[in-house]
Amino acid sequence: MAEFNVNLRGVGAVSVIDVKGYLDAHTAPELENVFNRLLDQKQYQVVVNFDDLKYISSAGLGVFMAYVETMRENEGDIKFSNMKENVYNIFDLLGFPILYEFFKEENEAIKKFCDSSKF
Amino acid sequence: MIRTNLKFSSVKGLENAILLSIVLFLFNLIFPLHDVFLLALIHEGIVFLTIYFLYNYLHQSLTNKLDAPLSLVLNIGILGALLFFILSIANSAYEADINGKISFNFFNSLLSILLIFLFIASIVYIFTSFRELFFLRQKKDPSMYFNTMLVFFSLSFFSNILLLIDPTMDYPHSAFYVVAIVLICLNSIRVAWIAFLTKKQKYYLLGLSIVLSVVFGLAFSLLIDSEIVRQMIYTFSPGLHTVFSLVMIYGTIYFGVISFITLFHLPTAEAFDRKAQEVASMMDITKLVTQVFDFKELADTITSMTTQACNSDSAWLVTNSKNGIELNSVHKIGYVDANDVSNRLLGSGDASFEQIEVVDYDSLYRDKKFAEHHFHSVAVAPLKMHGKTNGYLFTARTKGNSFDIEDRKSLQAFAYYAAVALENAMLIKESIEKERLEKELDVARDIQRKILPSAVPSTPQLAISALFVPAFEVGGDYYDFFELDDDNLGFVVADVSGKGITAAFIMAEVKGIFESLSKIVQQPSELLIKVNEVLRGNLERKNFVTAVYGIINKKSGKMNLSRAGHTPTIICREGNVERLQPAGIGLGLDFTNSFSNSLKEMEIQLKNNDIIVCYSDGITEAKNSQGEDFGYDKFEKIISDNCSKSLDEISTLVMRELSLFSKDHPQHDDITLVLFKWKQKQ
Numbered sequence: 001m002a003e004f005n006v007n008l009r010g011v012g013a014v015s016v017i018d019v020k021g022y023l024d025a026h027t028a029p030e031l032e033n034v035f036n037r038l039l040d041q042k043q044y045q046v047v048v049n050f051d052d053l054k055y056i057s058s059a060g061l062g063v064f065m066a067y068v069e070t071m072r073e074n075e076g077d078i079k080f081s082n083m084k085e086n087v088y089n090i091f092d093l094l095g096f097p098i099l100y101e102f103f104k105e106e107n108e109a110i111k112k113f114c115d116s117s118k119f
Numbered sequence: 120m121i122r123t124n125l126k127f128s129s130v131k132g133l134e135n136a137i138l139l140s141i142v143l144f145l146f147n148l149i150f151p152l153h154d155v156f157l158l159a160l161i162h163e164g165i166v167f168l169t170i171y172f173l174y175n176y177l178h179q180s181l182t183n184k185l186d187a188p189l190s191l192v193l194n195i196g197i198l199g200a201l202l203f204f205i206l207s208i209a210n211s212a213y214e215a216d217i218n219g220k221i222s223f224n225f226f227n228s229l230l231s232i233l234l235i236f237l238f239i240a241s242i243v244y245i246f247t248s249f250r251e252l253f254f255l256r257q258k259k260d261p262s263m264y265f266n267t268m269l270v271f272f273s274l275s276f277f278s279n280i281l282l283l284i285d286p287t288m289d290y291p292h293s294a295f296y297v298v299a300i301v302l303i304c305l306n307s308i309r310v311a312w313i314a315f316l317t318k319k320q321k322y323y324l325l326g327l328s329i330v331l332s333v334v335f336g337l338a339f340s341l342l343i344d345s346e347i348v349r350q351m352i353y354t355f356s357p358g359l360h361t362v363f364s365l366v367m368i369y370g371t372i373y374f375g376v377i378s379f380i381t382l383f384h385l386p387t388a389e390a391f392d393r394k395a396q397e398v399a400s401m402m403d404i405t406k407l408v409t410q411v412f413d414f415k416e417l418a419d420t421i422t423s424m425t426t427q428a429c430n431s432d433s434a435w436l437v438t439n440s441k442n443g444i445e446l447n448s449v450h451k452i453g454y455v456d457a458n459d460v461s462n463r464l465l466g467s468g469d470a471s472f473e474q475i476e477v478v479d480y481d482s483l484y485r486d487k488k489f490a491e492h493h494f495h496s497v498a499v500a501p502l503k504m505h506g507k508t509n510g511y512l513f514t515a516r517t518k519g520n521s522f523d524i525e526d527r528k529s530l531q532a533f534a535y536y537a538a539v540a541l542e543n544a545m546l547i548k549e550s551i552e553k554e555r556l557e558k559e560l561d562v563a564r565d566i567q568r569k570i571l572p573s574a575v576p577s578t579p580q581l582a583i584s585a586l587f588v589p590a591f592e593v594g595g596d597y598y599d600f601f602e603l604d605d606d607n608l609g610f611v612v613a614d615v616s617g618k619g620i621t622a623a624f625i626m627a628e629v630k631g632i633f634e635s636l637s638k639i640v641q642q643p644s645e646l647l648i649k650v651n652e653v654l655r656g657n658l659e660r661k662n663f664v665t666a667v668y669g670i671i672n673k674k675s676g677k678m679n680l681s682r683a684g685h686t687p688t689i690i691c692r693e694g695n696v697e698r699l700q701p702a703g704i705g706l707g708l709d710f711t712n713s714f715s716n717s718l719k720e721m722e723i724q725l726k727n728n729d730i731i732v733c734y735s736d737g738i739t740e741a742k743n744s745q746g747e748d749f750g751y752d753k754f755e756k757i758i759s760d761n762c763s764k765s766l767d768e769i770s771t772l773v774m775r776e777l778s779l780f781s782k783d784h785p786q787h788d789d790i791t792l793v794l795f796k797w798k799q800k801q
Contacts, residue, residue, distance in 0.1 A: 024787075025592075025618050054746065057788075058616035062661030065708060069660065086748070094665060094684035095704030098717050 005052075006030050008037070013117070014045045014110045020052035023060035031060070035067045044076025045117075047109040051082040056090055068100070077101070079109040136172035140236060143169055147232050147355075156283050166356045167276060170243055177247040188255055188312050189320055195248045196331050198241045199370055203338040205234065210345045235355050242366045249369055255312040264309075268302040272365060275299050279357035296361065303369045307376045317395070318388035321381050328378040335370030342367060393430070397529055400424045404536050414544035418448035421512070421537045426450055428529040429498070429522065431514040436537060437461050438502070438510030452515070461513060464499055472511065475500040475531050477522045480515070496521040500534035504542045512537050556619075563593040563623035567789075570630050576600050576608060580673050582796040584766035586774065587789070588737075594789030595622030596735045597630060601637040606674045609637045612733040612793050613666035614685065621662070628657060629664055629706075643668045643681035644720035647703065651683070655710040663707035667733055676725035676797050681718060684708065686739060689732035689755060690723065691762045696755040699723070727799035730762055730769075737790035738773070744783035753780070766794040 004027035005020040015038055023031065038046060048064070068078045081103040083091070091097065103109040143165050150158055184191055253265055278292035316324060341348055342364050353360045384391075404424060411417055418436045425434040433452035437444045444465060449457045463483045465472075480494040494515040502510040512534040516522070522530070567589060575583040585598060595615030603609050611633050615622045632653050633646075640646040647668055654664070665685040671678045680688060684705025687698035701719040708714075725731075734754075741749040757776055761769050770792050777790070 058614070058663070058665075059618070059661075062616050062663065065663065066659075066661035093686065094663075095702070095708065095717060098704055098713055099709050 004030060006034050008034050010043075011047075011106075011110055012114070014047055014113050015043045016047045016049055016106060016110070018049045018052065022055045023053060023063075024055070024057035025059035028059045028063050031063045032066070035063065039067075039070065042074075044071045044074040045113045046071060046076065046078045047103075047106055047113070048078060048080050049082050049106050050080060050084065050087055053084070053087055056087055061091070061094065061096070064100070077113070079103060079112065081106045081109045133172075133176045136169055136176055139165055139169040139172060144232060144236075147228070151228050152354075154283075156280075159283055160280055163277065163280060163356055163358050166239075166359055167273070170239060170359075170362065173240065173243040174247055177244055178250065181247055181251050185251060185255055188252060189316070189324065191248050191252060192324065192327060192331075195245050195370070196327055196334070198245050199331055199334050199338065202238065202241050202367075203334050203341070205237070206338055206341045206345070206348055209234070209351065210341060210348055231351055231355065235352065235359070238352065238363060239359065242363055245370065246366050249366075249373060252312065252373075253306055253309055256315060257309060257311060261309060264302070264306055268299065268306055271295055271299040271302055272362060275361045275365065276358035279361055282357070292361075296365070299365055300368055303365070303372055307369070307373045310377055310380050313377065313381055313384055314391065315395075316388075318385075318392050321384055321388050325378055325381040325385070328374040328381060332371055332374035332378060335367050335374060339364060339367035339371060393428075393525075397428045397532075400428055401532060401536075404533070408536055408540050408543065412544060412547050414541060415447065417540040417544070418537065419450070421533055421540070422448045422450035425512065425514050425530060425533045428533065429514050429526045430516075431498075431522075431526070432517045433457075433494070434512070434514040435461070436502075436510065436512050437465075438541060439508065444510070447510070457513070460494075460497060460515070461511070464497070464513075465511065472499050472501050473508075475527050475534070477527070479521075493517065495519065498522045498527065498530055500527075500530045502534050502538035502541060504538045509538060509541050559620045560591070560593055563620045564589060566620075566623040566627055567593060567596075570597060570599075570627055572599055576602060578673055580676070580798050580800060581608065581671060582766055582794075582798065584770055584792075584794045586770040586792040588774070588786065590618075590737070590786045590789050592618045592787070593620075593623055594618055594735070594737060594787075595626050596737065596789035596791040597626045598733070598791050598793050599630060599633060601634065603637065603641065603670065606672050607641075607670050608673060609668065609670045610733070610793065610795075611637075611666055611668045612685065612735065612791060613664055614735045614737075614789075614791075616661075616663045616665075625658065625662060625664065629654075629666075633668075641670070642720070643670055643679050644718050647681050647683045647706065647718060648715045651706050651710065651714050654707050658707045663705045665705045665736075669731075669733075671725070671795065671797075676799065678723045678725055678731070680721045680723065683718070686734060686736050689734075689758060691730040691732065691758050692726060693728075694759050694762055696759045698751070725797035727797065728762070729797045730758065730766070731795040731797075732758060733791075733793045733795075735789060735791040737786070737788040738777060738792065740788065741777055741781045741786070741790075742784045743781050749777060749780050766796055769794060 003021045004023055005018075007018040007020075009016050009018070017031070017034055019031065021027070035046075038044075064078055071078055079101045080091070082105065083102060088102070091100075091102070096102075101109070101112065103112070143162075146162060146165060150162075181191070250265065254261070275292060275295040278295050281288040281291060313321070313324065342352070342360070343349065349360065352363060404420065407417055407420055422434040422436050426432065433450060435449040435452055435457040436447045438447055439445075444461055446454060446458055446461065460483065464478060475498065477496055477498045480497050483497070495518050497513060497515040500512045501508045502512060512530065514522075514530055571587055572585070575585050577583045583600070587596065587598070595617060597611070597613045597615065599611050601609035601611075613626075613629055613633075615625045615629065617625075629650075632650050636646055636649050636653070640649055647666065650666070658664075663684070665683060667680065667682045667685040667688055669678055669680040669688070680699060680701060682688070682699075682701050682703045684703060687700035690697050690699055699721055701721045703718045704714050738754055739749055739751055743749075753776065754773070757773050758769060761772055764772075773792060774790075
């Protein structure tokens with residue numbers, strides 16, 4: 001069974017989720033749990049750091065789709081950062097870049113949140 | 120004469136015994152006195168055989184009474200008392216006769232013969248019962264000792280005859296008699312069955328055995344001392360008198376020994392009872408664990424048995440769950456109290472007991488005193504399986520001593536069974552779940568098989584080949600062709616996100632949408648936008664569908680193509696491959712204008728021998744043992760290298776390469792490969 005790890009940390013008001021390994025139909029519930037926890041804590045500004053993610057399946061992509069609307073309704077968002085090329089290609093093929101913001105570095109994504117909340 | 124007709128089989132014991140009794144009766148009527156040696160010998164023989172056959176018969180009928188030794192003892196007691204009663208009546212009745220002499224009139228001899236028969240039956244029954252008690256609960260075979268005793272009984276029986284020959288020859292008889300008594304003493308010690316009686320039964324036996332010992336002793340003394348009784352029996356058969364007295368001695372000694380041993384067993388009777396109960400409840404629970412798979416039911420049995428085995432007042436069982444501990448069963452304690460005590464003992468789930476422990480209840484409630492359910496001590500045992508603690512079994516006493524080592528041992532044993540039961544219950548739940556999932560997958564496969572087209576609409580201008588390889592979990596791939604009119608052929612290749620039955624149902628939905636919309640909308644991009652609109656509200660937020668939809672005009676070779684997040688379509692023209700990737704987001708990802716705004720459409724004029732390849736990501740994302748993707752490059756190379764071959768050959772080659780690449784890795788997604796080849800009309 002492919003391994004998957006998810007870690008949640010807070011950077012200021014922004015929550016950063018580190019995903020690691022293989023995100024597929026079997027491991028997606030772990031990520032869902034993290035998002036549910038964030039909703040419980042009313043944390044709507046989320047950056048997902050894909051630095052250590054090796055593979056993502058359609059069920060893995062579904063997790064972000066399931067939560068992004070709620071985040072956006074509460075003046076938050078899910079932003080992606082540090083994506084490897086092969087993972088980005090999957091997102092790209094599906095047209096995610098039209099709907100989501102992708103950043104090279106985690107800091108940029110956090111900064112974007114901070115900037116937008118100033119206005 | 121008569122003896123030759125006898126069947127010496129123990130099966131016919133009763134018949135033989137009755138037959139011999141009749142012979143004996145007739146013999147005594149014909150020869151009321153048998154002073155002659157030969158007559159005496161024959162008579163003794165008949166008496167002995169009667170006893171022997173009766174013994175054999177009773178021995179067999181008594182063997183199934185062995186489970187209730189006390190009823191056997193009671194029977195002995197009744198018969199012993201009866202004998203004593205008759206003996207004393209006879210004694211006083213004959214004593215009333217002034218002559219003190221027995222007159223041999225017909226009536227008297229008939230009465231005495233009947234009495235003799237009663238005696239024979241009684242002593243044989245008593246003796247056989249002794250034999251059964253002797254063998255009861257013996258681990259080794261002690262039959263040698265008993266048989267030796269039987270031999271000496273017989274020798275004493277027959278040695279009386281010698282007195283008829285020579286009245287001074289009484290020493291062999293005395294010797295055999297004494298040896299028989301010694302053997303009786305030795306055999307009387309075998310009373311292991313007493314230990315297995317319950318405490319109550321032991322008290323009962325103690326009283327009964329003292330009385331019986333006295334009764335048998337008195338009967339014996341009557342037999343020896345009372346001249347009249349002696350005369351009555353002895354005149355009939357000296358051997359019978361000997362055996363009668365020996366059985367009475369046996370009874371006296373045996374019950375004397377029993378009363379002593381029972382007395383010594385009394386102090387340990389309670390402990391023995393408890394052990395026996397423990398063993399019994401362990402057996403019950405073992406049976407339950409293997410037969411009952413409902414954990415709640417088992418937990419109830421375990422808690423109630425724990426209180427019995429540990430001699431405690433309450434018991435309850437908790438299991439570890441996601442949210443701390445969960446109370447499964449309580450026995451003689453309220454849920455609230457049990458929860459309270461467990462929480463205090465286990466804390467918030469951090470504290471754990473690796474082994475059985477006894478806790479002083481007061482130390483738990485130092486802060487406040489509970490008037491109700493004030494326990495004295497609480498014992499807790501972990502439910503361990505494969506080194507992991509799955510829960511705890513508690514038991515508590517309101518008063519009395521703290522739990523001793525024996526209590527802890529039985530608590531541990533019950534905790535072990537509870538752990539096994541818990542494990543069983545979980546395994547069964549898992550296997551049911553697994554079975555359910557497999558059934559679901561079967562349903563999903565069925566749906567998929569029915570949805571996919573059974574044939575491809577090839578024409579001379581447009582060769583079509585479609586290949587579909589389902590994954591074990593059912594990936595949700597879908598392809599279809601729509602004959603729009605005489606000239607135009609629509610086609611779709613789609614992939615539903617997720618797996619299993621959800622994917623299969625969405626796939627069915629998507630098929631319906633495409634099928635109906637393709638008849639109305641003649642523009643691929645417009646059609647995909649419409650499909651996305653229909654999907655809005657019909658799709659869970661986390662689900663989406665990628666699709667590529669195209670229309671090929673079979674007259675002109677013009678192809679219009681739109682893509683909604685699907686893998687790029689590959690076109691192979693004269694050995695060169697190119698990816699056709701018009702912009703477009705996956706269906707169901709977005710329901711705003713972004714979808715329609717971003718969706719583009721391509722128009723391509725097909726040339727002779729052009730190959731169009733539509734496929735699902737099951738091909739490009741197939742993995743090898745290193746976790747690497749099959750990728751586009753390998754895929755495109757196979758197509759370009761073999762573009763002159765037939766479409767079926769190309770798909771076979773792709774599949775061959777794919778299975779070689781991922782031979783150590785199971786196929787985890789459906790594979791769909793739809794190929795078109797355009798033949799220009801010459």
